[in-house]
Each structure stands twice: as C-alpha cells, then as structure tokens.
Amino acid sequence: MAELSSRRKYLVLATLCATMFMAMLDNVVVNTALPRIGQELHAGVSGLQWVVEGYSLLFAALLLTGGTLGDRYGRRRIYLAGLALFTGGSAFAALSGTTGLLIAARMTQGLGAALLTPGTLSILRHTFEDERERARAIGLWSGISAIGLALGPVIGGPMVDAFGWASVFWINVPIGGAALLLGGRVLPEYFTRTARLDLPGQLLAAVGLGGLVYALVEGPSRGWTDPVTLGAGVAGVVALLVFGVVELRTADPMMDLRFFADRVLAGAALAAFTVSFGMFGVMFFLPLYMQNVLGWAPTGSGVAALPCTAMIMIASPLSGRLALRYGVRPPLVAGLTLCAVALAGLSLYGSGARYPQYLWVLPLMGFGMGLSFAPASIAVLRRVAPSAAGMASAALNTVRELGGVVGVAVLGAVLTSRLASGLTHRLESAGTPPQARHDIVASVTGDGAGGLVRGSGLPPALHRTMDASFVDALHLAVRCGAVVMAVTAVAVFLLLRSRPDPVSPVSGPVLEQSGAALGA
Known part of the structure; x- marks a missing residue:
C-alpha cells in the first residue's frame, strides 16, 4: 500500500483520537450520573453496577472478536460499523425509561466499542511506519484516551445538573456522527487474515x-x-x-495464550489490567461517596476531579517520552505505586471529610494513571512482529477492559457485602424490626430504590446510619484495591526489563508461533 500523505495521516489520527476520546469518556461519564439514575430509575447498588458492567462486559467479551472481524473483513469497515452501533446505542440510552432498557442500551454501546476499538491501534501501527513518529502518535492517542477518562466526571457533572442524566449519552451523538463522516473519507483499509472466526x-x-x-x-x-x-x-x-x-x-x-509466555508482554498486560482494576472500581465508588455521603451536587463532584484530570493530561504524553528513553518499566512501576498510595489515601477520610483534606489524593491518582497508559501499548508493539500487531493490540485492550470489568465486580462485591453486613448490624443495634431491616438493606444493596440518595424523605438518623455503613465498606474496598496495585507494582518491576528493546520488534519462538497460528 502506498504511503499516506502527512495531511491524511493526521486526519486519520484526529479521527481515531476523537472516537477513542468518546469511547473512554463514555466508560466513566455515566458514573457521575449514577446517583441521579438510581433516584429516577429506582436502582440500588447492584442495579447501578449493571449499568456500568453492561457496557464493560460486552466490550471485554467481544473485543477480540472485533479484532478478528477487522482482520478478516477490513479494519476500516468494522471500525465504522462499530462507531455507528456505539452512536445509536448512545441515543437509545438517552431515551431509556427503565433500568432494564438502560442496561440494554449500554450493552449496545459496548458491542459498538468492541468493534471499533481493536482497529484503532492497528490502523495507527500501519499509518505511522516510522518508529519515533509512531511513538508520538501513540502517545497522543493514549493521552487523549486518558483525558476522555478523566474528563468524564468534569463534563458529566454540569450536564447532569443542567439537563438531566440522559444528557451524558446525548453528547456522544454529534461526536459519533462527525467521526463517521470524516472516517468514511480518510481512514485507510487493511486486511491481514482470512481465517475463520x-x-x-x-x-x-x-x-x-x-x-x-x-x-x-x-x-x-x-x-x-x-x-x-x-x-x-x-x-x-x-x-x-x-x-x-x-x-x-x-x-x-481468538486469543493466543502463548502471547503471555513472554515476560515483558505479560508484565505490560498485568500492569494494564491492574490499573483498570483499581481505577475503574474507584470511579464507580467516588460519585456515590461524594454526592450521596458528602452531599456534593453532580457539578461540584465533577469539578472536584479537575486536579486528577490535570495530572493525567501532564503525565500521559510524558510517559511516552519516558518509555522511549528509559524503557517501559520505570513509568509503569511508578504509575502503579502512585495509584496504590492514592487508593490507600482515600481510606483515611469518612463522612465528615472536607475537600482540602483529601485534595492531595486526586492529583496523585491522576499522575499515576497518566504514567500507565502509553507505556503498556509501546511495550506490546515493540515486542511483537508487525504482522501480529492486530492480535497484540486486541489482546492488550481486552486485558485492560477486563481489568475494569473485574475491578467494578470484585471491589463492588467487597463494598456491597460489607455494606450489607454493617448496615444490618447497625439497624439491629438500633432496634429496627426485622422486616424493615431487610427492606432497607435490600433497597440500598440490590435493585431497590437506592436508599443512599439524599433528600429521599428518610429520617436523618437513618441517613447517618447508611452513610456510616457505606463509608466503612468503601474503606475496605479501596484498601483491597491498594494492596492489589502495590503487589502488581512489585511483579511488574521483576518482569519488565529496565532498558527499552531495540527498535525492530523481537520475534522469538513464542511470537513466531503466535503469528503463524493467527495466519498473520
């Protein structure tokens, strides 16, 4: 294929950055709206978890299939089909009137994201053939993706206050429509395999x-x-x-498990998984804590996240340069360590916390996240042959998304279990009748009316009991996340090499077999 002009290359990059920004924004923007969704659609903690997990589960489960379809039928074609599904699913979500319909719409979005995401890094890999030019493009792409994650609460809060929770989904429709028009004109087409699904x-x-x-x-x-x-x-x-x-x-x-036999690839994948595990779990908890326990409005809780956003914007491009100069191990280990400290720091504050007290946690969290995005992608593309880039990028994105799915599920299970037991014990100590106690706990933890919502007409004493139980459960969940991230930082330090690999990709026996098995 003839080399693309510089102008078209950067139009391709702009299109891919815009859609990944939208996909990553949607991954977290809904979190700011969760308390309002719980109030208006009568969803408890597990119902709200499904609003988040419906998207992430389909995304993770079908991501590798999306990569295979792109390899077989054309990455541009499958990318545009996914973008159309994602945009349509966003409109469906905005119009949903029940929790069930909203979860179905989120699953449609997840399916669209699974189709469009795998081709993104692979198209970048083929569009930018120079090593340093490609590293800069990946750094920018990763940085804008990270900014999408960070800006979710900042954008979502004011929108929820001004226009209601449905507005966080309507925002995707014009972005998706514009990207469809531009992508249809500038994206190149690539085919790399004809194997069966x-x-x-x-x-x-x-x-x-x-x-x-x-x-x-x-x-x-x-x-x-x-x-x-x-x-x-x-x-x-x-x-x-x-x-x-x-x-x-x-x-x-669909996933060649021999890919993970290479210790550098395994270390990069482990880091990507764990960062998503801890940070997606926290992004689910924080809006509930800030709005329902601390009493912040959606706009206030979104603006409060700005220090985190600023640090992500600084650290993401910096991490790509650090990885090129010093190797991927230093930024990945540092990012995991900072995230672990930030999660542990969150467990120091309760229902009476004031913003200046826990402000230090947010920039630390953002800088750790920003350091972790680009180096994992760079490590993978440095270690695999060009013919296996599609498989490698799909595997990394799958692992990263699985981290978010598992993080929300596992840390959510820790939180909900502790919340149920703690709330039950407190209500029992207060002399609450058994049936009323059961109904309150089910409302808060299950698919009930979301008893943590402020202003719901419940007695102040009961609100205080719920808040205390939620804070106790949150502390346990974030401490568990901090331990997982700290242990992973040590493992990544041991697995990854301290210096960058040569510019040409390594193709040892494992990777050669993987490429052959994939028909690449």
Missing part, C-alpha cells in the same frame, strides 16, 4: 465472563449460597478453564 472460544469467553460477573454483582444481594449465584459462578469458572484448553489447541484462536 473462533466461535467456540467466543462462546466460552462470553459464558465465562458473564457467569463470573453475574455471581460477583448479584452475590451480595441474593446471597453467596443462592443456587443461581453459585450456578453462575461455577459455570463461569468452568467455561474459562475450558476456554484456556480450547485456545491452546485450536489452530486459529
């Missing part, structure tokens, strides 16, 4: 992830020994084990 692998991955996430989200409210919860969890574990066996034996896997 791995339908058994896709089915097993969907069942495995769906079963585990369902068990983690519903377990605290339904009960961990409930037959449906146990059945979903067991089915999920078994399906994922069989998935591993199938992927190792098939000639054309």
Whole structure:
C-alpha cells in the first residue's frame, strides 16, 4: 500500500483520537450520573453496577472478536460499523425509561466499542511506519484516551445538573456522527487474515465472563449460597478453564495464550489490567461517596476531579517520552505505586471529610494513571512482529477492559457485602424490626430504590446510619484495591526489563508461533 500523505495521516489520527476520546469518556461519564439514575430509575447498588458492567462486559467479551472481524473483513469497515452501533446505542440510552432498557442500551454501546476499538491501534501501527513518529502518535492517542477518562466526571457533572442524566449519552451523538463522516473519507483499509472466526472460544469467553460477573454483582444481594449465584459462578469458572484448553489447541484462536509466555508482554498486560482494576472500581465508588455521603451536587463532584484530570493530561504524553528513553518499566512501576498510595489515601477520610483534606489524593491518582497508559501499548508493539500487531493490540485492550470489568465486580462485591453486613448490624443495634431491616438493606444493596440518595424523605438518623455503613465498606474496598496495585507494582518491576528493546520488534519462538497460528 502506498504511503499516506502527512495531511491524511493526521486526519486519520484526529479521527481515531476523537472516537477513542468518546469511547473512554463514555466508560466513566455515566458514573457521575449514577446517583441521579438510581433516584429516577429506582436502582440500588447492584442495579447501578449493571449499568456500568453492561457496557464493560460486552466490550471485554467481544473485543477480540472485533479484532478478528477487522482482520478478516477490513479494519476500516468494522471500525465504522462499530462507531455507528456505539452512536445509536448512545441515543437509545438517552431515551431509556427503565433500568432494564438502560442496561440494554449500554450493552449496545459496548458491542459498538468492541468493534471499533481493536482497529484503532492497528490502523495507527500501519499509518505511522516510522518508529519515533509512531511513538508520538501513540502517545497522543493514549493521552487523549486518558483525558476522555478523566474528563468524564468534569463534563458529566454540569450536564447532569443542567439537563438531566440522559444528557451524558446525548453528547456522544454529534461526536459519533462527525467521526463517521470524516472516517468514511480518510481512514485507510487493511486486511491481514482470512481465517475463520473462533466461535467456540467466543462462546466460552462470553459464558465465562458473564457467569463470573453475574455471581460477583448479584452475590451480595441474593446471597453467596443462592443456587443461581453459585450456578453462575461455577459455570463461569468452568467455561474459562475450558476456554484456556480450547485456545491452546485450536489452530486459529481468538486469543493466543502463548502471547503471555513472554515476560515483558505479560508484565505490560498485568500492569494494564491492574490499573483498570483499581481505577475503574474507584470511579464507580467516588460519585456515590461524594454526592450521596458528602452531599456534593453532580457539578461540584465533577469539578472536584479537575486536579486528577490535570495530572493525567501532564503525565500521559510524558510517559511516552519516558518509555522511549528509559524503557517501559520505570513509568509503569511508578504509575502503579502512585495509584496504590492514592487508593490507600482515600481510606483515611469518612463522612465528615472536607475537600482540602483529601485534595492531595486526586492529583496523585491522576499522575499515576497518566504514567500507565502509553507505556503498556509501546511495550506490546515493540515486542511483537508487525504482522501480529492486530492480535497484540486486541489482546492488550481486552486485558485492560477486563481489568475494569473485574475491578467494578470484585471491589463492588467487597463494598456491597460489607455494606450489607454493617448496615444490618447497625439497624439491629438500633432496634429496627426485622422486616424493615431487610427492606432497607435490600433497597440500598440490590435493585431497590437506592436508599443512599439524599433528600429521599428518610429520617436523618437513618441517613447517618447508611452513610456510616457505606463509608466503612468503601474503606475496605479501596484498601483491597491498594494492596492489589502495590503487589502488581512489585511483579511488574521483576518482569519488565529496565532498558527499552531495540527498535525492530523481537520475534522469538513464542511470537513466531503466535503469528503463524493467527495466519498473520
């Protein structure tokens, strides 16, 4: 294929950055609206988790299939199809009048994101063939994606206050429409394989992830020994084990697990997973804490996130330059460590906290996140042959998104379980009748009317009890997240090399086999 002109290259970059900004923004912008959604659509904590997880679960489960479809039918074609689905799903979400419809719309968005995302990094890889030019493009792309994550609360808060929660979905429609028009004109087309889809692998991955996430989200409210919860969890574990066996034996896997036999690739993937695990979990909790416990309005809680946003904008481009000069290990380890400290810091503050007290946590969190985005992508593209770039980018994006899915599910399960037990104990100590106690706990933790919402007419003493229980549960959840991130920082330090690899990608036996198996 003839080399693209400089003007077209940067139009391609602008299109990809705009759509990834939109996708990443949508990943978190809904979090600011969660308290208002819970109030107006009568959703408890698990219902709100599904609003978040409906998107992330479809995104993660179908991301590799999206990459395969792009390789087979053309990355531009599948990218544009995904963008159209995502934009339509956004309009569907804005018009939803029930929690069930909103979750279905979020799943449509997740499907669209799974189709458009894999081609993004691969198109960049082929558009920018010079190593340093590509690194700069990836740094800019990663930085704008990170800014989308950071600006979600800042943009979402004022919109929720002024126009209602549906406005956080309407914002995607003009961006998506403009990107469709521009992308249809400037995006190049690439095909790299003609192999069949791995339908058994896709089915097993969907069942495995769906079963585990369902068990983690519903377990605290339904009960961990409930037959449906146990059945979903067991089915999920078994399906994922069989998935591993199938992927190792098939000639054309949706995810070649030998990819992770390389310690540098494994370290980069582990870092990407864990950053998403901790930070997506916190992004789910923080709006509930700030709006429902501390009494902030959506606009105030969004503006309060500006220090985090500013640090992401500074650290994201810096991380790409650091990775090129010193290797990917220093920025990744530093980012994980800063995020761990920030999560631990959040556990120091309760229902009476004032903004100046915990302000230091937010820039620390943002700088850690910003340091972690670009280096993982650079590590992967440096270690694989160009022919395997599509597989590698899809695998990294899948791992990163899985981190968010698992983080919201696991840390949410920790929070909801502790919240249910703590609230039950406090209500019992206050002499609340058993049926009323059961109804209050179910309302707060399950699919009920969201008892944490302020101004709902509940007695002040009951609000204080709920707030105390929520803060206690939040502290446990963020401490668990901090421990996971700290342990991962040590593991990444041991796995990754301290100096950057040569400019030409390494292609050891594992990667050569992976490329052959993928038909790349």
